[in-house]
Amino acid sequence: MIRFSGRLRSALIIGLQGIRSRKLRTLLSMVSLFLGVLAVVVVQAGASIAERAVLADMELYDGFDGTVVMEMGGSSPKVEPIVLDTVAGRSDAVAMTGMQAIIGEPGVRPVNQGGGSFDDSWGGSPMICDEQGNCREQTPAELGPQGQAIELRLTALTGDVRQFRPYRPQAGQWLDFTSVPMMAPRLVLNKEAAKGFDRYKVPAEMRVPGASANMTPQFVGVVDDGDASPRAYVRLDELTQWVPAGKLVDPNMGEVRVLMSSGTPVEQVLTSKLKAVNIEPYVHIVNSREEQESELALMRWIFLAMAGLVLLIGVAGILNVGLATVGERVEEFALRRAVGTPRALLAGIVLAETLITGLLTAALAIGASAAALKALVTLAGDSQPFLQGVEFPWEAGVAGVIAGLVAGVLGGFVPAIRAAGIPIATVMRA
Amino acid sequence: MTALIQLSGITKVLKGQEQPRTILDGVGLEVFPGESIAIVGRSGSGKSTLLSVLGLFDRPDQGTYLLSGNDISRLPERRAAKLRSSHFGFVFQRFFLLKHLTAAQNVAMALVNGQGWLPRRERRARVMQALEQVGIAHLAKNRPARMSGGEQQRVAIARALVREPKILLADEPTGALDTETGALVIDALLGVTAHGCALILVTHDRDHAARMGRVLHLDAGVLTEQVAVGGTA
Numbered sequence: 123m124i125r126f127s128g129r130l131r132s133a134l135i136i137g138l139q140g141i142r143s144r145k146l147r148t149l150l151s152m153v154s155l156f157l158g159v160l161a162v163v164v165v166q167a168g169a170s171i172a173e174r175a176v177l178a179d180m181e182l183y184d185g186f187d188g189t190v191v192m193e194m195g196g197s198s199p200k201v202e203p204i205v206l207d208t209v210a211g212r213s214d215a216v217a218m219t220g221m222q223a224i225i226g227e228p229g230v231r232p233v234n235q236g237g238g239s240f241d242d243s244w245g246g247s248p249m250i251c252d253e254q255g256n257c258r259e260q261t262p263a264e265l266g267p268q269g270q271a272i273e274l275r276l277t278a279l280t281g282d283v284r285q286f287r288p289y290r291p292q293a294g295q296w297l298d299f300t301s302v303p304m305m306a307p308r309l310v311l312n313k314e315a316a317k318g319f320d321r322y323k324v325p326a327e328m329r330v331p332g333a334s335a336n337m338t339p340q341f342v343g344v345v346d347d348g349d350a351s352p353r354a355y356v357r358l359d360e361l362t363q364w365v366p367a368g369k370l371v372d373p374n375m376g377e378v379r380v381l382m383s384s385g386t387p388v389e390q391v392l393t394s395k396l397k398a399v400n401i402e403p404y405v406h407i408v409n410s411r412e413e414q415e416s417e418l419a420l421m422r423w424i425f426l427a428m429a430g431l432v433l434l435i436g437v438a439g440i441l442n443v444g445l446a447t448v449g450e451r452v453e454e455f456a457l458r459r460a461v462g463t464p465r466a467l468l469a470g471i472v473l474a475e476t477l478i479t480g481l482l483t484a485a486l487a488i489g490a491s492a493a494a495l496k497a498l499v500t501l502a503g504d505s506q507p508f509l510q511g512v513e514f515p516w517e518a519g520v521a522g523v524i525a526g527l528v529a530g531v532l533g534g535f536v537p538a539i540r541a542a543g544i545p546i547a548t549v550m551r552a
Numbered sequence: 553m554t555a556l557i558q559l560s561g562i563t564k565v566l567k568g569q570e571q572p573r574t575i576l577d578g579v580g581l582e583v584f585p586g587e588s589i590a591i592v593g594r595s596g597s598g599k600s601t602l603l604s605v606l607g608l609f610d611r612p613d614q615g616t617y618l619l620s621g622n623d624i625s626r627l628p629e630r631r632a633a634k635l636r637s638s639h640f641g642f643v644f645q646r647f648f649l650l651k652h653l654t655a656a657q658n659v660a661m662a663l664v665n666g667q668g669w670l671p672r673r674e675r676r677a678r679v680m681q682a683l684e685q686v687g688i689a690h691l692a693k694n695r696p697a698r699m700s701g702g703e704q705q706r707v708a709i710a711r712a713l714v715r716e717p718k719i720l721l722a723d724e725p726t727g728a729l730d731t732e733t734g735a736l737v738i739d740a741l742l743g744v745t746a747h748g749c750a751l752i753l754v755t756h757d758r759d760h761a762a763r764m765g766r767v768l769h770l771d772a773g774v775l776t777e778q779v780a781v782g783g784t785a
């Protein structure tokens with residue numbers, strides 16, 4: 123016991139002595155390990171942030187996982203009353219009806235005719251379709267003069283859809299479904315629509331097909347809905363004050379979709395009601411995570427490979443520093459053996475040196491990267507929702523530490539083993 | 553008086569070449585406490601090899617090696633390390649100081665070697681005593697790069713002495729030094745025999761050899777006693 127503690131103390135004393143007196147060498151291997159651990163942590167944190175970003179985007183576009191989506195074509199006039207009756211007053215299902223709307227000067231051609239994005243120029247004349255579904259290109263005379271008007275997709279909601287679709291607020295408010303419906307319909311724009319209204323000064327006058335008169339909307343907020351075309355969201359009950367029942371779903375461009383939580387009776391009821399009038403709804407369940415699993419797995423592997431590569435470079439650096447001093451160390455170890463130091467203690471000295479610098483450096487690197495990550499999340503987490511709740515990748519930190527220690531031990535042991543193998547006499551003869 | 557060291561029939565053969573070469577050929581030698589022995593001989597005659605065998609760096613192929621009457625001809629490395637620490641001190645032509653350590657740390661190295669543990673204060677006292685013994689206590693905090701060759705060699709001697717060895721082996725310790733400095737180093741080495749430590753010195757310098765109690769001649773691995781060196785030749 124006494125002998126053991128004597129050796130342990132000897133190893134620590136000699137190890138510390140080596141660290142203190144060979145500052146440059148120690149610093150070089152510390153820098154190498156520091157960068158290695160830092161890089162692995164950064165790469166792994168990057169991977170988990172990228173994964174979150176991908177998932178957040180998929181959720182934004184498709185809705186939360188588990189949401190049941192039922193879609194029916196808008197061509198049958200029977201769809202509208204059945205859907206609206208069934209979801210009325212329910213909190214676990216929201217119906218969305220879509221139609222084209224034009225906001226701006228009356229009697230002019232919208233700047234983005236067809237409702238496309240403001241930056242794309244699609245070229246060609248838009249199509250016009252009759253009640254039978256026969257379409258043809260519009261003639262210039264029919265198009266009319268281009269003027270200060272914007273065409274967008276107007277989505278009317280029977281309830282708060284954000285329990286199914288995580289639209290990200292950008293400005294103003296989201297629709298308030300608890301208040302009394304207003305005569306001037308409140309609109310929430312998506313980012314693209316907001317861009318259009320920002321770019322073109324258009325009067326607040328809105329035309330929708332089937333409406334009894336033009337209405338004056340109020341813009342209450344902007345959200346990011348993941349859509350690249352201009353859209354606006356409105357309470358269905360505010361729209362129905364202008365659009366009579368039965369006209370809410372445009373036979374040409376209309377669509378009806380119901381979002382509901384899984385397990386709600388609405389799905390069953392709605393399906394049987396629709397089947398009774400010979401309409402077959404299309405139902406699917408949002409499952410983006412699983413659908414993207416292989417893509418995410420591939421991404422994870424790529425990041426893992428990158429982290430491994432980076433670590434390898436760091437390890438090579440440490441090994442290099444260790445090997446660069448082999449000659450000097452071989453002599454030192456032969457000398458130590460000459461004065462009676464057992465080989466086990468030589469191993470202990472190398473280990474002590476490595477562990478002390480390795481653990482210290484790894485602690486520094488992990489501390490620095492954890493602090494940096496925390497700062498990043500605090501500073502940018504509000505505007506970048508996928509940064510929220512990003513955790514420090516501990517596995518990466520641990521992997522970095524282990525790899526660093528292995529490299530340090532190798533870098534230290536290669537000369538130690540060589541020194542232990544060479545006869546003292548040979549070294550001392552030189 | 554019993555011999556400290558008794559070698560008989562020590563043979564060392566260098567293998568690994570086309571023909572095995574005998575480097576030590578039936579060497580016999582007795583060393584008594586406090587005596588000083590010079591070993592002279594041409595380069596390549598096997599002097600360093602003999603010191604390696606004596607100092608337990610190397611094992612003989614044949615013959616017996618008794619240390620204080622115990623046969624240590626074939627000792628496992630772990631026990632050899634222990635004996636090197638407790639019985640032997642070494643001084644080489646090259647000083648083999650660790651350049652990142654101070655003089656005191658270089659000397660302390662022989663104490664902090666896992667063979668027993670000394671409290672810090674006692675360690676320091678013994679290091680300073682060893683440095684004083686060779687007259688360079690004032691250089692304790694200097695690193696080798698800032699010392700002259702003679703000073704460095706004396707640090708190496710202090711390192712050999714700090715464990716109070718029973719046998720001091722010196723392989724051409726003055727080979728890299730000028731005559732005057734060399735004489736100082738020999739003084740320091742001879743000083744230890746006063747405390748009962750035996751000194752075995754390999755040297756090419758006739759004057760240094762003449763200061764030893766006995767002079768042995770090594771020729772092609774054969775060791776013979778030389779009588780009256782520098783006297784009636």
Ligand SMILES: Nc1ncnc2c1ncn2[C@@H]1O[C@H](COP(=O)(O)OP(=O)(O)O)[C@@H](O)[C@H]1O
Pocket residue numbers: 548551566575593594595596597598599600601602
């Ligand atoms: N490890 C070795 N490799 C090759 N030759 C060696 C080795 N050790 C000793 N020798 C040879 O053994 C002989 C004796 O060497 P050495 O003991 O160093 O002689 P000295 O010290 O008297 O000059 C020399 O011829 C030397 O070349």
Ligand SMILES: [Mg+2]
Pocket residue numbers: 599600601723
């Ligand atoms: Mg020699």
